[in-house]
Amino acid sequence: MRPFESPSFRFSLRATRRVRRAGAVTAGGAVLLAATSAFAFAEYGAQFPNLTAAGGCDGMCHATGYDQSPLYIDFAASGSTWNATFASKDSDGDGFSNGWELQDPKGTWVPGTSDPGNAAAVSSPALANSLPPLPVAVDPPSITHSESPGANGSEGFAVKNVGSPGAVSFDYTLSTDQTWMAPSVSSGSGLPPQMQNLLDLIFATNSLAPGTYMGHLTVSIAGIRADRIPTVPVSLNTPEPDAALGGAAAVLALALGAVRVARRPRGDRVRSAVPHR
Numbered sequence: 001m002r003p004f005e006s007p008s009f010r011f012s013l014r015a016t017r018r019v020r021r022a023g024a025v026t027a028g029g030a031v032l033l034a035a036t037s038a039f040a041f042a043e044y045g046a047q048f049p050n051l052t053a054a055g056g057c058d059g060m061c062h063a064t065g066y067d068q069s070p071l072y073i074d075f076a077a078s079g080s081t082w083n084a085t086f087a088s089k090d091s092d093g094d095g096f097s098n099g100w101e102l103q104d105p106k107g108t109w110v111p112g113t114s115d116p117g118n119a120a121a122v123s124s125p126a127l128a129n130s131l132p133p134l135p136v137a138v139d140p141p142s143i144t145h146s147e148s149p150g151a152n153g154s155e156g157f158a159v160k161n162v163g164s165p166g167a168v169s170f171d172y173t174l175s176t177d178q179t180w181m182a183p184s185v186s187s188g189s190g191l192p193p194q195m196q197n198l199l200d201l202i203f204a205t206n207s208l209a210p211g212t213y214m215g216h217l218t219v220s221i222a223g224i225r226a227d228r229i230p231t232v233p234v235s236l237n238t239p240e241p242d243a244a245l246g247g248a249a250a251v252l253a254l255a256l257g258a259v260r261v262a263r264r265p266r267g268d269r270v271r272s273a274v275p276h277r
């Protein structure tokens, strides 16, 4: 038997033919799936706010077919309608929830009503390279503070809503990664720059030795992945007592003590002289 006539060779040949036939079906099926995707999108697309701004089917449909799209899979798993569950999912994995990408992060929009937010801030929840503008900024972007060891102090900062006019509002929480500092509030609402609240970052150096310490202030917003929001680097300097000043103070203290000592005999002499009068 020649090698190419062996049972294994004939099996391999049949397998190759099956693969080729399957490839032909797949090639034809791709066209069918694309058509199906567009057809199906016409049915569920109206369930999305800001559909036109997000690019319609071009921005939402998926090359492998609508039922293969992570966006559609999440949509179906959330009850096939726009709601808080679907809005909170990040179907394209880009760090912004579907709701943030379509300007309704809390999923409160009702199909058939006017679109929420600002169309200019809309991105596609089906495309990982389509991102909305970051709505938050901390002013200043970094904080430096000096404090005497054992004393407390603070630095002011603001959490700004820098979204374009008409963009959605947001709530945030604040945290730090160090025990020697804490924000004056732990949560708030992002307000436009002209309405912002000035907050305090409070420093407590009671347990710190003189030195320089580093940490971070973090702003967290539901629906936006942590690595999408820059943290605020914080530097705390608790200086050593000034050696030159300490030396001068010691000299001054010694001098004052000398004065007191020098004056005391005179006083004693005055007082001791009274009984003799």
Ligand SMILES: [Ca+2]
Binding pocket: 092, 094, 101, 123, 124, 125, 126, 127, 128, 129, 130, 131
């Ligand atoms: Ca996206």
